[in-house]
Amino acid sequence: MRTSFRERARKSLTVVVTLLLVVSEFGFLHAVYSRGQGVREQERVVGRLVSAVSEVDGPRSVTLVDEALPRLASAGVAADELVPLRDAVTSLRAAPTDAQRLTATRSAAARLDRLLTDRSRTIDVQADLIWVALLVVVSLGWTVWFRRLVGRHRELQRQITEQQAAAAGEQRLAALVHNTSDLVTVLRSDTTVTYATASAQGVVGLRAEDLTGRTLLSIVAPEDAPLLARLLVTTAPDDDHPVRLRLRHADGRLLHVEGNLVNLLAHEAIEGYVLTLRDVTERVELEGQISYQALHDPLTGLSNRRLFHDRLTHSLQRRRATDDEVAVVLCDLDDFKDVNESAGHDAGDEVLVTVAERIRAVAGVGDTVARLGGDEFAVLVEGASADEAAALAERLADAIGEPIVVAGRQVVVGASVGLAVTGGASAGRPEPRRAPRPDPRPDARTAPRTDAGELTAADLLRNADVAMYLAKERGKGCVALYEPALHEQALQELQLRSDLARALEEDQLVVHFQPTIDLATGVVAGFEALVRWQHPTRGLLGPVHFIPTAERTGLIVPLGRWVLREACRAAATFQTPTRRVTISVNVAAAQLTSEGFGDEVVAALRDSGLPPSCLLLEITESMLLGDLELIRSRLEVLRRLDVRIAIDDFGTGFSSLAYLRRLPVDVVKVDKSFVDHVTDDDHDASLTRSIIAMSQSLNLATIAEGVEHLGQAEWLRATSCRFGQGFLWSRPVPLDQARALLAVAGPLRPADARDAVAVGAA
Structure with missing residues (x-):
């Protein structure tokens, strides 16, 4: 409304100013014309008088001058300008035949004629100047006005173009929002949905009109509801925040979604929170599979060396606060190579799977069972005493030693089992033994200790490895406990192997x-x-x-x-x-x-x-x-x-x-x-x-x-x-x-x- 009023006022003012300029111009022109007309009339009268006086005698000249004087006065000739002519005529009237006086009268008339002629010329020059000035002023005025009109036209054209572009952009945005695969919703502070795009059907299995009017919390996983509520409170106006939620699909599936939350409560056209979500369930599941594969053995499904080492490290860190014992039981299958060579690698894989199932069945619920590689398995036991861990090692050796039926024939694969406990040397009596095989892993010898006197995961694994090879030297299917005296012997063996x-x-x-x-x-x-x-x-x-x-x-x-x-x-x-x-x-x-x-x-x-x-x-x-x-x-x-x-x-x-x-x-x-x-x-x-x-x-x-x-x-x-x-x-x-x-x-x-x-x- 205010813009329209200003526009009308500006147009009215433009018309008034234009009229004033036109009237003023005509006024100037009229004034110049009027002034020139009087002088030219005076000039005509005087010109005729001069011509008449020069051709007649004295009495006749007096008569002509007397007739001309009133006309000149009425034509606007100033009285003081007529005085010389009056004085000359008065003198001539006294002696009409006097040639000298007649000449004086003629000279006075001629001087008046020259005066009026000069005045006429002056008026003409002034008129020309006024015409030129008016022309310059009008030209400049129209030039400025035209430039302003062109500028306003261009500004108006730009505004129209911007409005058209904005309208087209809004149309495109509306089309994109309407056809996007992402779910775009507008929420109130209580998570009530006031707007939802048609993509709601594809994302959560609900039509837009079914989702509108209900709270988003009704389909958010209960564990993520506090997160959404906290985001609605903490997101500042015009600020956006990344969001990761789990939504319940209409068919009951749990979806993983991610997107952005923008606070547009102050925007008069929206007055709410704009929440944009996209379904990333497949990606999250793929990431989970990749993470699982990175931390688990693909054949047996057990933890791999990396995950086992990580859990062992955390167990040793927790031990500092609880003082619970941590034990590692290491199992290496005896003569497993013979199974692969005689029955094939498929049969060997079947044996490994069976052994993994047996170890998992014997191990405790909270124990971590891992396949470290090849035919080597490990069990992480927390909170058990050395005697309890030793009993577990014996049960594992017995379970693994049971016959396995592979490819229609019975195979017996025993295991040499080594045990290492954080409490130090085992209670078992040391026996003479040959030096065990050194650990092939490079970090088993050089891994730093977390604190002076504290075992690292690499230390405990190395100790179990030393004990396992001691068990191998004692015979197939044996169990051995690690003793600190074996460490130096293992290092000597390692040095000898390297040399x-x-x-x-x-x-x-x-x-x-x-x-x-x-x-x-x-x-x-x-x-x-x-x-x-x-x-x-x-x-x-x-x-x-x-x-x-x-x-x-x-x-x-x-x-x-x-x-x-x-x-x-x-x-x-x-x-x-x-x-x-x-x-x-x-x-x-x-x-x-x-x-x-x-x-x-x-x-x-x-x-x-x-x-x-x-x-x-x-x-x-x-x-x-x-x-x-x-x-x-x-x-x-x-x-x-x-x-x-x-x-x-x-x-x-x-x-x-x-x-x-x-x-x-x-x-x-x-x-x-x-x-x-x-x-x-x-x-x-x-x-x-x-x-x-x-x-x-x-x-x-x-x-x-x-x-x-x-x-x-x-x-x-x-x-x-x-x-x-x-x-x-x-x-x-x-x-x-x-x-x-x-x-x-x-x-x-x-x-x-x-x-x-x-x-x-x-």
């Missing part, structure tokens, strides 16, 4: 050779390759110091491969056109059962140029207690290569004639424990004689180990033992000294061996 791995990389290992003597002739028939470690700080170490560690850590495979290649390379140099010298190489069980062992033997023979018949591979009798069929198949492959096979340490295990008949064996090595007493113990002599006789009956050669004096050598020769090996002839020596032993002509005697060794050393 041994470095020794393989840096060529710190060397091969020594112990001769095998033909007892009938006394000459060197071959050598046994024995590895030694030239340790940078501890000097030359025999195999007893590092082979057990290599077997436990898996380094025995690369170590055995290296020894095989070095022995073949050295043995190739022993051969001559007239003499074949054998080389014996010990083979570990892990080597023989590995898939590529046959290829490794072929590569060693090919690269060295050693004839296959000169290579004698020795396996221990204890290997035969494993998968006999697998071992037999591997040995047959080697025999087809023309490589010879020997049974080492024969007589110390459980071998029988049946084993020897089924296996492709060429040589039997009689263990030193029998040879030691063949000359002074009838029982050992009888056993040794039986082994030699049995071997001969199977066409197997025999080698007696550990021969240390001539009496033993004579007894063995008399018993038809083919070969002997021992300190009587030589200790294991480096390659140069072994070549010196080969160079001895005739039978090798102890004195000859000492001389040859001295020559080789020189």
Whole structure:
């Protein structure tokens, strides 16, 4: 209304001002015209008078002047301007014939004519100036006015354009709001919905008209109702706040929604809170699945190492306030690799799932059960005493040891169980044990303690790991408790493993050779390759110091491969056109059962140029207690290569004639424990004689180990033992000294061996 009144007033004022300007202009023009008309009339009268006076005589001139004077006065000529003409006519009237007076009268009339002419010119100039001034003023005025009109027109056009754009924007916004998939609502302070978009049907399953008029709290999850109420109170005017809620869908589903809440109570067109929500249920569920997968084992559904470590850390932190004990039970399946190899990985996965179910069933409700990787499981026990945790460990070992039916056949998979409790050493009595395998996880050794004397999660896991490997050394299915004394032993084992791995990389290992003597002739028939470690700080170490560690850590495979290649390379140099010298190489069980062992033997023979018949591979009798069929198949492959096979340490295990008949064996090595007493113990002599006789009956050669004096050598020769090996002839020596032993002509005697060794050393 006020805008319309101002607009009308402005228009009226414009009309009035325009009229005033026009009237004023016409007034000026009229005034100039009127003033010019009088002067021009005077000029005409005087002009005629001047013409008349100049042509008549004196009396006639007087008459003409007398007639003209009233007309000039009435025409507006000033009286003082007529005085000279009056005086001249008065003088002429007295003497009309006087030529001088007539001339004076004519001169006065002429002067008046010139005066009026000048005045007329002046008036014309003034009129021109006034015309020019009026033209300039009017032009400037109209220019300014026109510019103002153009400016107002442009402003009006801009306003119209803005209004059109705003209207179009509002239309687009209305269309977007109406068609958006997000739910847009306007709420009162009590959450009553005063407006809802049509998308309400797609989001919460309610039509917009059904949602309007009811409170939003009626469909908000009860746990989130206080959050929405608090947001309505705390959100400032014109401020917006992110919102995450759970809504109940019309079909009963629980939805996860997120959006923004804007306080527009002060906006006269809205007067409420604008709440915009979008359904993010799928995203939230996907995030939950990803989080679950990141913290759980996909095969068994148990917690993984990361989640277990996190919960163990929090348990240890809570322990500071409660002083409750925290225990970790670590289970490692025994011989699980055999299940995978014999029945396949699918069967192995089935075994793991079954074991996980058994562990979960035995563990307490509040205990955390995890699969740490491979066939290793762990249980976190809080608030239990050491005795209670030990009892749980025993129950776990028993439950896991129960037979499992997989792929139609029964499988027994035991578990070695290690237990570590925050209270320190267990109550169990310590027993002699070998060093356990170190923890392969890098943080198990170096993880910092939270406080001086406080165990970290890595510490407790490492302790349980140490105890678990102690259980493995005691036998399958055993349970062991951690003792602090084991820690230093584990670190020593770890250091030894690290040094041994470095020794393989840096060529710190060397091969020594112990001769095998033909007892009938006394000459060197071959050598046994024995590895030694030239340790940078501890000097030359025999195999007893590092082979057990290599077997436990898996380094025995690369170590055995290296020894095989070095022995073949050295043995190739022993051969001559007239003499074949054998080389014996010990083979570990892990080597023989590995898939590529046959290829490794072929590569060693090919690269060295050693004839296959000169290579004698020795396996221990204890290997035969494993998968006999697998071992037999591997040995047959080697025999087809023309490589010879020997049974080492024969007589110390459980071998029988049946084993020897089924296996492709060429040589039997009689263990030193029998040879030691063949000359002074009838029982050992009888056993040794039986082994030699049995071997001969199977066409197997025999080698007696550990021969240390001539009496033993004579007894063995008399018993038809083919070969002997021992300190009587030589200790294991480096390659140069072994070549010196080969160079001895005739039978090798102890004195000859000492001389040859001295020559080789020189």
